[in-house]
Amino acid sequence: METALRKITLLDVPAQTRPIRAELEEAIGRVLDHGRYILGPEVTEFEKAVAAYCGAKFAVGCASGSDALLLALMALGVGPGHRVITTPYTFFATASAVTRLGATPVFIDIDPATYNIDVEALSRSLASASAEEVRATKAILPVHLFGQCAEMSALLGTAAGFGIPVVEDAAQAIGAEYRGRRAGSMGACGCFSFFPSKNLGAMGDGGLLTTNDADFAAKLRLLRGHGAEKRYYHRTVGINSRLDTLQAAVLLVKLRHLDEWTARRRRNAEVYRRALANATAITLPVERADCRHIYNQFVVRVPRRDRVREAMAEAGIASEIYYPVPLQLQECFAYLGYSAGDLPNSEAAAASSLALPIGHERTDADIEHIAATLVDCVAAV
Ligand SMILES: *Cc1c(COP(=O)(O)O)cnc(C)c1O
Numbered sequence: 035m036e037t038a039l040r041k042i043t044l045l046d047v048p049a050q051t052r053p054i055r056a057e058l059e060e061a062i063g064r065v066l067d068h069g070r071y072i073l074g075p076e077v078t079e080f081e082k083a084v085a086a087y088c089g090a091k092f093a094v095g096c097a098s099g100s101d102a103l104l105l106a107l108m109a110l111g112v113g114p115g116h117r118v119i120t121t122p123y124t125f126f127a128t129a130s131a132v133t134r135l136g137a138t139p140v141f142i143d144i145d146p147a148t149y150n151i152d153v154e155a156l157s158r159s160l161a162s163a164s165a166e167e168v169r170a171t172k173a174i175l176p177v178h179l180f181g182q183c184a185e186m187s188a189l190l191g192t193a194a195g196f197g198i199p200v201v202e203d204a205a206q207a208i209g210a211e212y213r214g215r216r217a218g219s220m221g222a223c224g225c226f227s228f229f230p231s232k233n234l235g236a237m238g239d240g241g242l243l244t245t246n247d248a249d250f251a252a253k254l255r256l257l258r259g260h261g262a263e264k265r266y267y268h269r270t271v272g273i274n275s276r277l278d279t280l281q282a283a284v285l286l287v288k289l290r291h292l293d294e295w296t297a298r299r300r301r302n303a304e305v306y307r308r309a310l311a312n313a314t315a316i317t318l319p320v321e322r323a324d325c326r327h328i329y330n331q332f333v334v335r336v337p338r339r340d341r342v343r344e345a346m347a348e349a350g351i352a353s354e355i356y357y358p359v360p361l362q363l364q365e366c367f368a369y370l371g372y373s374a375g376d377l378p379n380s381e382a383a384a385a386s387s388l389a390l391p392i393g394h395e396r397t398d399a400d401i402e403h404i405a406a407t408l409v410d411c412v413a414a415v
Contacts, residue, residue, distance in 0.1 A: 040403060041350040041351075042391055042396075042400060044353065044354050044389070046395050047235075050235075050393065050394065050395045054288070057287045058284060061076075061284060062283060065279050071278065071280065073276060074279030076286060077095050077277055077279055079286060080277070081094065081242070084226070084244070084285075085244060087216075088209075088216045089216040090216075090244035090245060091245070091246045092244065092247075092250075093242055093243065094243045094251055094258065095241070095276065095282065096242060096275040096277060097240070097275040097276060098229070098240065098241040099203075099225060099227020099228070099229060099232075100131065101241050101273070102205075102225035102227065103131035104131045104134060104273070104275075105257050105273070105275065106131075106201045106225055107175075107201065108135065109253045109257055110172055110173050110201070112132070112135045112172045112173060113135055114136035114137065115136075115170060117138050117167065118139055118140065118171070118173045118174075119139075119156060119160075119175065120132070120140070120141065120176070120177070120203075121142060121151040121175075122380045123144045123357060123360050123379075123384070124203065124361065125177075128177055129367070132175070133367075139361070140159070141360075141361065141362045142377075143155055143378065144379045144380050144383065148179075148184075148185075148320055149180060149387075150176065150177065150183075151176045151185075153192065154188075156174070156189065160192060160196055168198075172199070173198065173200070173201050174189065174192075174193050174199070176200065176202060176203065176221075177205075178202065178203065178206060178217050179206060180327075180333055180389075181233070181299075181329050181331065182319075182321065182322065182325050182327040182328075183207060183211065183217055183325050184212075185322075186212045190220060200220070200222055201223055201224075202217060202220060202223070202225065203225050204218040204224040204225060204244075205225060205232065206232060206233075206331070207328060207330065208232070208234050208328065209233070209293070209296050210325070210327065210328045211325065212324065212325055219244065222245065223244060223247075223250060224243065224244040224245070225241070227241050228285055231330075232330060233296065234285060234288055236285055237281065238278075240285065241275075241277065242277065256269065256270060257270070257272035258272060258275045260272045260273065295394035296329075298396075299328060301398075302332070302392050302396055303332055305401040306401055306404075310334070310409070315337055315413075316334050316335070316336055319332060329392050331354075331356055331389045331392065332390050332392035333388065333389045334387070335383075335386040335387055336386060337386070337412070339385065339388055342408070342412055343388060344415075345411035346411050350407075352391065353390055354388075354389045355389070357384060359384060360380035360381060362377055363381075391404060
């Protein structure tokens with residue numbers, strides 16, 4: 035007799051929604067009643083709540099995490115001829131925000147243990163740069179990848195030494211902590227995404243910037259609304275990028291549950307660690323002692339990764355590759371002149387990393403089943 039295949043998707047959005055459906059419907063109903071769909075009261079309320087959550091003074095909503103990155107760099111005056119130092123092992127938007135403004139991304143390899151930008155390599159790169167190159171470097175853009183902060187103390191020290199502002203790509207890291215400070219509160223600003231797969235996900239696209247600087251917040255507000263403080267009077271050329279009132283209403287409901295959901299993700303990570311402790315072929319994610327990881331993704335490394343992923347799929351378990359091609363080797367960035375072998379840690383990560391289901395909707399039994407299946411698949415392929 036065949037046993038039924040137990041299917042587990044990477045993320046089960048309807049299962050996340052079910053327990054809070056009544057709260058969401060009530061919040062959506064309020065927006066339908068007042069009808070202020072653009073920059074309505076929920077947007078301001080959510081901006082205040084998220085700023086407090088992230089330990090930042092101000093927050094400015096926008097249409098997506100990609101736009102948050104673009105707005106941050108626009109507010110810093112990034113343009114043609116400028117350089118922005120960043121990591122190649124991240125979602126595409128981190129680097130495309132730079133190139134869309136006509137500037138050049140400078141990729142620094144990652145720390146193989148945390149997948150975050152290698153801050154020593156970053157310091158060496160700046161130390162060996164010409165005075166002209168340093169002057170042209172308008173921002174350092176670390177990513178808090180998979181939900182763990184980059185090594186911010188050394189990074190902020192280096193940045194300050196060269197007088198370069200830091201923009202945190204915190205799209206995967208809402209509530210993550212570095213030495214007690216929250217993601218998005220440490221640099222000149224933090225960029226967040228509410229894409230449905232993030233720990234705090236909207237019912238569509240959404241984004242936000244955090245900052246401790248009132249003038250910078252005002253600039254971001256100006257830029258997100260076509261550069262106009264007063265309607266039809268444009269001080270500068272901005273873009274149209276706002277967080278919908280409807281999304282803010284949904285996010286306000288979800289923010290109330292975020293700590294409980296993060297705790298569940300952290301517990302799921304612990305269940306994986308226990309279940310995989312003796313699986314020597316599987317490399318577990320490193321949680322630094324001075325960090326609070328929020329596990330937007332639980333990424334392991336396995337040999338023969340693509341075959342393991344196929345075998346997992348056959349056993350009913352979805353997994354994902356973040357990211358199969360590091361950005362320096364993307365076709366659209368060929369003009370930057372990087373070759374295979376230039377940033378070996380990012381290439382090795384791209385060849386062996388595998389993200390397993392970790393959402394707060396997963397139970398201990400789910401995680402134990404996934405871990406056992408992974409062990410079997412690694413042994414079998
Ligand atoms: C999701 C993500 C973004 C982009 O966010 P969108 O809301 O999808 O535009 C940017 N950077 C990183 C690291 C991300 O994970």
